[in-house]
Amino acid sequence: MSKKTQDIWSYAPAPESSKVVQIKEKYDLYIDGKFVKPSSGKYFKSFNPADEKEICSIAYGNEKDVDLAVKAARKAYNTVWSKLSSAERGKYIFRIARMMQERSRELAVAESIDSGKTIRESRDIDIPLACNHFFYYAGWADKLEEAFPGRKPKSLGVAGQIIPWNFPLLMAAWKIAPALATGNTVVIKPAETTSLTMMILAEIIHEAGLPAGVFNVVSGYGDTGAAIVNHPDVNKIAFTGSTAVGKIIQKALAGTDKKLTLELGGKSANIVFDDAPIDQAVEGIVNGIFFNQGHVCCAGSRLFVQENIAEKVIEKLKFRMASLIVGDPLDKNTDIGAINSKEQFETIQKYLKIGKDEGSEMYQSPCKLPKKGNYMAPTLFMNVAQSNIIAQEEIFGPVLTIQTFRTIDEVIQKANNSPFGLAAGVWSDKGSKVFNVTSQLRAGVVWANTYNKFDPAAPFGGYKESGFGREGGLHGLIPYLKFD
Amino acid sequence: MKTMVPNLKNIINHSPSIDKVGVEExxxxxxxRSIKNESKWEGLKMVLSMIDLTTLEGKDTPGKVKQMCYKAHHLNDNMSDLPxxxxxxxYPSMVKLAKKELIGTNIKVASVSTAFPSGQAPLSVKLSDTKFAVDNGADEIDMVISRGEFLSGDYNFVHDEIATIKEACGHARLKVILETGxxxxxxxxxLASDIAILAGADFIKTSTGKISxxxxxxxxxxxxxxxxxxxxATGKMIGMKPAGGISNSKLALHYLVMVKETVGDEWLNNTYFRFxxxxxxxxxxxxxxxxxxxIYSSADYFSID
Incomplete structure (x- = not known):
């Protein structure tokens, strides 16, 4: 490309006010309808990844706290929640959904401050989708018999749920809403780096008047999560997070009668054929990998582009990347926010080094990065082969590997040649080709001519090391039910 | 497709498909995009400098055109620092007058031609229409393509007609109206954009304003x-002119955002972008x-020519 006269006209800062949310100095556990101090008296600090400033302190729950929470959940299940009519149960969930909606601006700002994701995404995607999950499952609460005719669906009891840091409130909604709708009670743990919106949600649920013990929050680290997983009186574990932790949980549950769903990592293929609407495919590649800083389990992190258009697609991709704004998550014009934690930032850097050492060609967009905070430029790796580590392992950052292919059979083989199988994307203008390819991809979610689209009515989940069980839709009710 | 020679056959066969849903997204x-403070102010001035102030009515008179020309370089005399x-x-019949009224300014005179707005006339008529406007001093010619021929698949006709008009334009820049509606x-x-560009358009333009x-x-x-x-592919910059339907500032600023992020800052001037x-x-x-x-003034504080 020739001359570049950037910044003839640039966008002035347009920060969303952080005043809409009153963040407390510290947040306690929520057990049996009360906000209580952790039995150890310990709190841990939560930081804003954008400026590394301390936001608040979060209660560090231990085994004892988990036991109290499970006992409260069991008691609530036995005495109240399982006795309540399903329509009444639905009413509570609708109420939570409406109250979340009323406080959506506050939740969006809190989510961006705590996780580093852009206000555009938390405002337009995370929070509205989270509300919609509650609305959607509230509707199912009194229709379970119709959902599974003749199968007599029954609730399980106490559900233990462990939430990741990439979509803190949204993933919580994915788990809480179906659990409550099916008549279970909940003990939930947010990720240690992103507990804030869960704490606000606890306040909302408290205010909604949900009977004491139906919903309990025990915040903390991995040991807190382990205490939930290993508690003998929990009937069901739902976990979203890394494959490594997922394996530990599955081992721990072997031989017990606890039900389990795991939503783990991914290395999803995004496949662009030469007859695709190319400019829209480029847009889809960008949304697929740079959405939420690439901290997306279903991110389209492996791009497969047909060899005869590869040069063109890469040129367009680089140009498009140049208009992505990296910076303050609270600025309404920011496209890519801050990497969630120092630890994750370092993991990504490690992979960049591996990629370069393996001989792939790295390209980073020439964007301005703020001096402080965990920021990184969107990154491409070209000349990548199936055998490269960066094409095999989940990086969980704004890093895309690009491989080329020649034929349909070849790309299907390569896309499936992965220990993961969470999602995939296919781009082609030809309907028959789209159906042929999508039906042969071993991935839980396959998008055609779009990427990273979510809806409460659509089930989500993986194959192979990406986990099992489905969240969302009618399918999302099943893990929380037993049948005659 | 890597090194496609831009000729009509290649363009007809390889003009990329467009996914409407993706485009709308x-x-x-x-x-x-949130355009605030100085970027709003700079953007608005840029918008003003990119406007083709237009009157294309059957009832246009010399008086109307004169008044509009005055407005073109006196947008608001109570404000300083305006472009x-x-x-x-x-219309071609008003070019001579407009040219005279704008002597001493940097404001160009554009004339629609080629049997605007329908384009339903023989080539000879379209050519003399164009030549008349150019001879009267038009700096720019806004032609309409033959949509009938385009829709019936006669792309050669559409291409050749544009190329012929381009030749008749001489030094005048040619804007090709696709009438996308x-x-x-x-x-x-x-496809129409690709054909127009190949045939020699200096600008491509959406509409006549007569079709919704x-x-x-x-x-x-x-x-x-x-x-x-x-x-x-070629290193050559073609201009863009959306016309009709853009009547408020906020929308115009979002068009600038689109230009900036789709083709780049090089297009953010009135040589390459017009409203x-x-x-x-x-x-x-x-x-x-x-x-x-x-403070907002009422519409009565701004002259309507």
Missing amino acids: RCARFQS NVAAVCV ELSTLDNVR PAATMPVTYTMLQAIRDHYV GASSLANDVLMQIQKAKTG
Whole structure:
């Protein structure tokens, strides 16, 4: 490309006010309808990844706290929640959904401050989708018999749920809403780096008047999560997070009668054929990998582009990347926010080094990065082969590997040649080709001519090391039910 | 496709397909950009400088055209530091007058031609229409393509007609109006853009303003992509003019966002980007006054020519 006269006209800062949310100095556990101090008296600090400033302190729950929470959940299940009519149960969930909606601006700002994701995404995607999950499952609460005719669906009891840091409130909604709708009670743990919106949600649920013990929050680290997983009186574990932790949980549950769903990592293929609407495919590649800083389990992190258009697609991709704004998550014009934690930032850097050492060609967009905070430029790796580590392992950052292919059979083989199988994307203008390819991809979610689209009515989940069980839709009710 | 020679056959066979849903999503992203403070103020001034102030009515008279020409370089004499509009756009019969009225300014005179707005006339008529406007001093010619021939698949006719008119333009820059409201699909918009560019268009333009819908963001975005692809392939910059339907400042600013992010900052000037509009200027003036003084005046404080 020739001359570049950037910044003839640039966008002035347009920060969303952080005043809409009153963040407390510290947040306690929520057990049996009360906000209580952790039995150890310990709190841990939560930081804003954008400026590394301390936001608040979060209660560090231990085994004892988990036991109290499970006992409260069991008691609530036995005495109240399982006795309540399903329509009444639905009413509570609708109420939570409406109250979340009323406080959506506050939740969006809190989510961006705590996780580093852009206000555009938390405002337009995370929070509205989270509300919609509650609305959607509230509707199912009194229709379970119709959902599974003749199968007599029954609730399980106490559900233990462990939430990741990439979509803190949204993933919580994915788990809480179906659990409550099916008549279970909940003990939930947010990720240690992103507990804030869960704490606000606890306040909302408290205010909604949900009977004491139906919903309990025990915040903390991995040991807190382990205490939930290993508690003998929990009937069901739902976990979203890394494959490594997922394996530990599955081992721990072997031989017990606890039900389990795991939503783990991914290395999803995004496949662009030469007859695709190319400019829209480029847009889809960008949304697929740079959405939420690439901290997306279903991110389209492996791009497969047909060899005869590869040069063109890469040129367009680089140009498009140049208009992505990296910076303050609270600025309404920011496209890519801050990497969630120092630890994750370092993991990504490690992979960049591996990629370069393996001989792939790295390209980073020439964007301005703020001096402080965990920021990184969107990154491409070209000349990548199936055998490269960066094409095999989940990086969980704004890093895309690009491989080329020649034929349909070849790309299907390569896309499936992965220990993961969470999602995939296919781009082609030809309907028959789209159906042929999508039906042969071993991935839980396959998008055609779009990427990273979510809806409460659509089930989500993986194959192979990406986990099992489905969240969302009618399918999302099943893990929380037993049948005659 | 890697090194495709830009000729008509290749363009007809390889003009990329356009996914409408994807285009609409992208356009929604442009509109979610928040343009505040100095970028709003700078953007609004840029919008003013890109306007082709237009009157294209059967009832146009010398008096009307004179008054519009005065407005073109006196947008609001109570405000300092305002640019002029880029051009006035009139029928061929008014070119001579407009040219005279604008002596001593940098404002161009654009003339529609080729049996505007329908384009339903023989080539000889279209050519003499064009030559008349050029001979009278038009700096720019806004021609319409033959949509009938395009839709019946006679792309050669459409291409050759544009090329012939281009020749008749001499030094005048040629804007080719696709009348996208009659082309109905974005695939057609893209193909027509590619044909017009290949045939020698200096600018491609959405609409005449006589057909609804006129300019829309998805259509303009699709045309900008054609411009960018041509630039990457040949290094030649083609201009873009959405016309009709852009009447408020906020929308105009989002068009600038689209230009910036789709083709780049090099297009953010009136050599390469124009708005065809008659009522946009006053809304921009109103917003500029609001930005400067903090108060909105009523529409009566802005002259309507």
